[in-house]
């Protein structure tokens with residue numbers, strides 16, 4: 471009994487000590503405010519538990535606090551990736567370009583169980599976090615709801631991963647993303663056979679399941695949205711136009727209304743100009759990809775407050791995917807036009823593999839260089855990787871800034887992101903996720 475009491479006393483001391491230690495003081499050489507595009511020097515950030523308690527130049531560091539000295543670094547809020555597929559890992563396309571991308575996705579669907587997809591999600595989540603991404607919007611391709619379990623594991627503290635806003639199963643017309651012909655924008659002129667894809671055939675109509683949730687009639691659309699809500703989606707993802715039959719503006723309006731009833735926004739994959747226009751008129755929150763949007767459609771997006779998650783590949787990634795350089799040139803041109811017109815941009819990598827020399831996370835971070843290539847300023851790049859995504863994901867009251875009361879999602883880089891954001895954000899040296907240090911210099 472006496473022994474038990476002394477153990478208990480020791481435990482109490484330990485608990486009290488850890489409570490005092492629970493305050494972490496970060497000394498930031500420079501602290502960036504991405505919304506304003508400015509930095510202030512020699513700031514102190516006090517973190518208590520999962521939350522930022524106080525920020526400022528004259529903040530006193532309480533006795534017993536754990537000090538993290540980042541006086542030589544620039545500190546900023548954690549990054550966002552609005553278009554991840556954490557539970558999908560495809561082999562690097564082996565020279566056969568787009569056909570391999572779709573073929574590899576089908577193979578994954580057929581050969582990897584949902585449990586295995588979830589484990590891949592754990593590894594990819596950790597990798598993204600180490601690269602500085604503290605929040606992701608995961609837009610489907612997760613087998614049979616591996617993404618919901620991944621989100622749950624992160625929220626309950628079982629795993630260290632970014633905060634996940636997950637889409638569940640992608641809602642799409644019959645056939646999913648396995649069209650009878652490769653979409654025009656992905657066709658490789660060097661190989662005319664690319665046009666003829668035809669993976670799904672009449673004897674195997676269901677091969678797209680569970681990767682996709684087919685919905686063609688209004689009743690099926692209602693039910694597809696409800697299935698996603700029931701099984702834990704936090705955003706609805708549509709593929710508008712990968713088939714010759716595309717969702718109309720009225721179809722999309724119907725889906726948006728059903729999702730909105732449960733407080734969910736809609737993200738729409740748009741591979742064509744017509745698809746992007748229907749999505750915007752239908753009231754989606756974001757157009758994904760939208761590579762072929764003309765100026766008029768971009769103006770409509772701006773007028774309706776629709777965010778463009780461009781998933782624009784830098785040239786290096788474009789070549790690895792086997793795409794013709796002309797696709798990359800068109801992407802860069804669309805970034806420039808969207809920026810000039812004033813469409814709100816949010817960063818999305820759409821990464822589903824990591825080439826040699828990269829991790830999944832570092833490859834996603836490298837996509838920031840596409841925006842620098844298109845001529846966006848460092849402040850613009852910081853806004854599209856932090857501030858704009860926080861609003862799009864509806865988490866701006868919890869994340870996306872370093873301010874008292876917000877989650878302690880904090881990163882640092884030895885470089886100056888206001889000089890060269892794309893380079894600095896590829897050298898993230900410190901990551902704190904909800905008060906826990908994940909990576910340190």
Ligand SMILES: [Zn+2]
Nearest residue numbers: 553555609820
């Ligand atoms: Zn995608």
